[in-house]
Amino acid sequence: MDSQQEVREVEEPPHTPVVSFLGPISSYTHQAALSCFESDKYNYKAAQTITDVFTAVQSGEAELGVVPFENSTNGAVIFTLELLADRHKLFPDITVCAEAYLDVSHYLLGRMPRRTPTIDSPDMSGSCTPTTSIPSPLQPRAKPLCSLKHIERIYTHPQAWGQCEIFLGAYLKGIERIDVSSTSRAAEIVKEDTSGTSAAIASSLAAEIHNLDILAKGIEDREDNTTRFFVLRKGIDKSLKTSKGKTKSLISFTIDHRSPGALAQVLDCFRGYALNLTSINSRPSKVIPFQYIFFVEFEGSKLNDPSRRSRHAHAAHRHKPPSLNNSRRRANYIYDYLSPTQSHLLNITLADFLPESCYPSNFHKSNLTLPLARPRGPTLQEIQGGxxxxxxxxxxxxxxxxxxxxxxxxxxxxxxxxxxxxxxQSPGPPYVRRMWAGGSLVFDPAPARPLVLDASRVVCREKITDVSVKGADSQEKVFVTIERRVGLSSEQEQDSEVPANTVALERRNLVFMEEKTVAAAKEDAARPDKILKPALTPDASVSITPTQSLLFRFSALSFNAHGIHLDPQYCREVEGHRNLLVHGPLSLVLMLSVLRSQLQEEEMIFKFDYRNLAPLYASEKMNVCVRRDPKQSSKFDVWIEGSHGGYAVKGSALIGRSGVKTPFDGSEALEK
Structure with a gap:
């Protein structure tokens, strides 16, 4: 006999959103959370620290989080600001979606003294406590309800000390103060202390829950003492796009403290768009000493911005990084001596990687002795006098x-x-990763005072000439152009003028990017290369496999401590590269060396432009290629192919006769 079994689907109970808050139960943050949400529609989960609240929201363990942000008496909560700075990208998806205000009245909680004083006893006043006089004119708003002579230590959250300083200074001066994670945690600790000599600064609710005596009521310095709390969520609250209520935005940025008026320049973006700033706070960037991350709140939101004022102000401050304001930043003057040593060591460094045809004419691999620095001969005045x-x-x-x-x-x-x-040249956080994007070189074909390895004193004038931010929100990159003018130093050095005779003009293009998480960096390191095959056939090419030793030597010669050339683990876990990267300047030197091998004796490089298109890695083969333009013999294509045959660096050169000044593209820049 067949029988049918009835299958009943068991309906899962509807999910109740979780709200994480700084606990334990009865903390001020708990009270703020209760005021924000209907208690029957949410599950409340206490966290031990503010960090735990951020972690719960980022991981999805909680849909919402509530943390204290600032107090009207004692200012910002630095623990929350530190987490909002998020220097290590631990909480990339955390956003602030709401705020709540809570009137805060502090109570001193503990155990009553074991003997009960009479009404006439001096124990009823503060005169029996460790402080015998009350500072004037700072009179505390409250008096103890009993003697406090038995109190030996006080526990509370660090933020509460500054809110109760007058009372503590009058009645409990000199008593040990111990920081804990929250005021309710302080009450828990005091409850567990059987000696009765501990006290906590907490709420009246904490006294009720933990069955503690109230030793003093309303001990806060100001009657209007209020704490503001932030409500956190993961991702953007899309409902803000249709909200008709008032909104606020919180943004962060850094400036260069060496640039006068840098902060004013950023804030002026908001004034220009008539946006009201409601608060400003700062924390150390921890990247450059005494550089700060500023947190600014203003009324308005780019998510609900019909007039687009918020969006325009936000874009204005993002796309003009004040820390690299080239109109106000002074040029940097670097002096050196043209000793043969550095150039000779560079020749030795490259000798095993290049054929002899690429060596400078006076270098021979068979003789590695350092050349002598000779006197340079007649002065400019003697030359002009014939x-x-x-x-x-x-x-x-x-x-x-x-x-x-x-x-x-x-x-x-x-x-x-x-x-x-x-x-x-760094714009500062959050743009903490630097890459060399390319640049250009212009050489004077007939300088009045050429650069000769005779130990002459030379100067390089370095200045930022352009700064731009490109990319969509959260994917911006800062592009910085640096101009370097090299020439012999004058007899009267002044850090204010361009070198009198610019022999070489270099422009460097650097790109600065935001920090990656370790997971994102490792994922990028494992991603296959994008390959763009060259369409040209070279006249000559040199195959090179750069070694770790080559990169180390070039780093030492150029005084470059960048981790992408020295630390493989840093490359993989921070920058997202599978191995050490070949320096941008080293790639440039290699291209110039191979190009030199294709020039006639009287020819020299007038101008060279290049772009770095893909990374070059240590221990991976690369080909440096050169091709003279068949239609215009003064032009060359120069490029480097990576290990997979695609473009890594792409350049072009303009060639002319050494010692002969002729008009060419870029020569006018030497005269500026």
Whole structure:
């Protein structure tokens, strides 16, 4: 006999959203959370620390979180600001979706003294406590309800001390103060202390829940003492787009404290769009000493912005990074001596990776002895008077491109950024990752005072000439253009003028990006390369496999401590690269060296432009390729192919006769 079994679907109970708050139960944050949401529609989960609240929301364990942000008496809650700074991208999806205000009245909780004083006893006043006099004119708003002589220590949240300073100074001066995670946690600790000598600053609700005696009521300094709380969520609250209520926005940014008026410039963006700022706070950036992350709140939101004022102000402050305001930032002057040492060591460093045809004319692999620095011969005045030649008799010319191992950054090790780079061109957080995007070189074909390796004193004038931000929100990159003018130093050095004779003009294009999480970096490191195959056939090419030793030597020569050239783990877990990266300047030197091998004896490089399109890695083969333009012999295509045959660096060169000044694209820049 067949039988049918009735299958009943068991309906799962509807999910109740979880609200995480700084606990334990009865904390002020708990009370604020209860005021924000209907208690029968949410589950409340106490967290031990503010960090735990952020973690619960980011992980999805809680839909919402409530944390204290600032107090009307004692200011911002630094623990919350530190987490909002999110320097290590631990909470990338956390947003603030609402705020709540709570009137805060502090109570001193503990155990009554074991003997009960009479009404006439001095124990009823503060005169029996460790402080015998009350400071004037700061009179506490409340008096103890009993003697406090038995209290030896007080527990509370750090934020509460500043809210009750007058009472504590009058009645409990000198008593040990112990910080705990919340006021309700302080009440828990005092409850567990059987000696009765501990007290807590907490709420009346905490006294009721933990069965503690109230030793004093309303001990806060101001009657209007209020704490503001933030409600956190994961992602953007899309309902704000249709909300008709008032909204606020909280943004963060950094500025360069060396740039006068930098903060005013940012704030002026909001004034220009008639946006009312409601608060401003700051925390150390922890990237550069005494640089700060500023947190600014203003009325309005780009999510609900019919007039687009908020969006325009936000874009204005993002797309003009004040920390690199080139109109106000002074030029940086770097002095050096043209000793043969640096150039000679660079030749030795590259000798095993390049054929002899790519060596400078005066370098031979069979003789690695350092050349002598010779006197440079007649002065400019003697030349103008017809008394001699401009060329020194035996000193060597500085090979084109070798200036890259001179003029090292003049920065203390303690001032280097965490990635090992110097802070001079950095826009600061959140743009903490630097890459070399490309640049250009212009050389004077007939300089009045050429660069010769005779130990002459030379100067490099370095200045930021352009800053721009590109990319959509949360994916912005800061592009910084740096101009470097190299020439012989004048007899009267002044850090205010361009070198009198600019022999070499270099422009560097750097790109700064936001920090990646370790997971994102590892994912990028494992991602296959994008390959763009060159369409040209080279006239000559040199195959090179850069080693870790080559990168280390070039880092040392150029005084470059950037971790992407030295630390494989840093490359994988911070930058998202599978191995050490070849330096941008090293790639440039290699291209110039191979190009030099294709020039006639009287030819030299007038101008060179290049773009870095893909990373080059240590221990991976690369090909440096050169091709003379068949239609215009003065032009060359120069490029580097990566290990998979695609473009890594793409450049072009303009060639001319050495010692002959002829009009060419870029030469006018040398005269500026």
């Amino acid at each position: 008394l001699g030649s401009t060329r020194p008799s035996k000193a060597l010319d500085l090979p084109q491109g070798h200036h890259l191992v001179y003029f090292p950054p003049q920065v203390l090790s303690s001032d280097l950024l965490p990635d090992g780079t110097d802070p001079v």
